[in-house]
Amino acid sequence: MAAQVGLGRKPLSETLMGYVLIGTEASQFSGKARAALRWKGVSFDEIVATPQVYRDLIEPRVGYGVIPVLLTEAGQAIQDSADIIDFADRDEAGPSIHPGTPLHELLSLLLELYADEWLVIAAMHYRWSHDDAWIVEEFGRTARPDVSREEQIEVGQVIAKPIRDAVPRFGVSDDTVSGIEAHFEGFLADFSAHLRKLPFVLGHRPSLGDFALFGALYGPFYLNPVLNEQMRRLAPLVVAWVERVRDARAGAGALLPNDEAPASLYPILTRQMSEQAPVLADAIRAMQEWAKAQPSGARVKRSLGAHEFVIGGRRGERSILTFALWRLQRVRDHYQSLTGGDRERAARLLDAVGGMALVSAPLPVRLDRRDYRLVVA
Secondary structure, eight states, rough: EEOOOOOOSSOOGGOOEEEEEEEEEOOHHHHHHHHHHHHHOOOEEEEEEOOOHIIIIOOOOOOOOOOOOOTTTTSOOSHHHHHHHHHHHHHHHHOOSSSHHHHHHHHHHHHHHHHHHHHHHHHHHHIIIIIHHHHHHHHHHHHHSSSOOHHHHHHHHHHHHHHEEEHGGGGOOOTHHHHHHHHHHHHHHHHHHHHHHOOOOTTTSSSSHHHHHHHHIIIIIIIHHHHHHHHHHOOOHHHEEEEEEHHOOOTTTOOGGGGOOOOOGHHHHHHHHHHHHHHHHHHHHHHHHHTTTTTOOBBBSSSEEEEEEEEETTEEEEEEEEEHHHHHHHHHHHHHHHHHHHHHHHHHHHHHTTTTHHHHOOSSOOOEEEETEEEEE
């Protein structure tokens, strides 16, 4: 179970024992990591990422301000929700967050790619151009719990400005907002149809795909009172699933037997491939051109220009964001590791959802993470 760490008057470094997760309640990726660790039964304390925490704990270790970060008693700092989950699975006892079997693992990694790198578009739109009053106040409460509500809102506006200014990089504009909402409502409908058949993504207990989707929905939507009400009206089954994942603990339920791939997930994956796959293909081409002049170890730029994209039938422009290729590499590595009948079954699944070309071809360069940054391997 997680507990809040009381900071008191001691330096933050003196309060740390065992695992400490640094994040915020409203953060998409903090939510993903937190829910996965709780389900697995990892004991950890939690520190809210205030400006003091960024200054004293995160930046000295990671080099820049980012969450979530998992600190260990041995002095390690693990950053990125996927790395935190992989660390917990590797170093901690208990059932695996990853399902492990060939098709279930492929489905999980595809849904992680979708939740982390595509549903974030909807999160950015609804949070910042649909209803930003709650998140602005939440930023202020997190940063300055000691001041009045009016002062918290003022502080929240200062913190929110650079984040709000970055929204267009994700493709949120007057040209695309109706398409973003159509895509998100379509996802909610598809996921609701799946949840009529199964309580979780791959059966009767959560796994990686659940935690990735949970992160995309919990902080950005579920916690916001206005967006929560909208989601309850459109997709009450999804809201009930969010609450199941939030409260789930290992020990009850199992994944579907025989590595069964639920057909009810195919509409979500087809929607992913129809819209996210062309964006990833553009990112691959941009990376191929950029990497020609880069040596091993070169730090990868966060974006490589801009391009047109389509979401929900609406065309717009967004930055070519490179971190999505790190998530895609995870999918491709898993697919390439499969042999024999497992490879054939995975290929049939990918063909059925339109994803074979995206997953089967190699990336132009191998990517790695060094010193918490994406680099050419």
